[in-house]
Amino acid sequence: MLFCPNCANLLVISAETGYNKWACNSCAYEFPITKQMTSRTKLKRKGVDDVLGGEEMWQHADSTAATCPKCDFGRAYFYQLQIRSADEPMTTCT
Numbered sequence: 001m002l003f004c005p006n007c008a009n010l011l012v013i014s015a016e017t018g019y020n021k022w023a024c025n026s027c028a029y030e031f032p033i034t035k036q037m038t039s040r041t042k043l044k045r046k047g048v049d050d051v052l053g054g055e056e057m058w059q060h061a062d063s064t065a066a067t068c069p070k071c072d073f074g075r076a077y078f079y080q081l082q083i084r085s086a087d088e089p090m091t092t093c094t
Helices: 054-059
Strands: 011-014 021-024 030-032 062-065 075-081 091-093
16 A cells, blocks of 8 residues: 555546656656565564453452362352443353
8 A cells, every 4th residue: 555645645547647656646746657566564463462460460369268179179269340331230250
């Protein structure tokens, strides 16, 4: 994508006069195309945020006395989040 240096609008390819050129639809700017033009831009991916807080969230979680049926651990950690609308109950993560 190329932009007009005069008015900053997008340039389009035009062949009105018999030869290919970049032309601006807003002003009289024209740039003749004399060779093949290509360009590639590698886009940087956006980092993904852990919306639930990740491992750090469990460091500050509340706990209660409960026995795990699988490993017999005596504590259960939990926290609650409001992930739906306000008229819905909170979600408890354990």
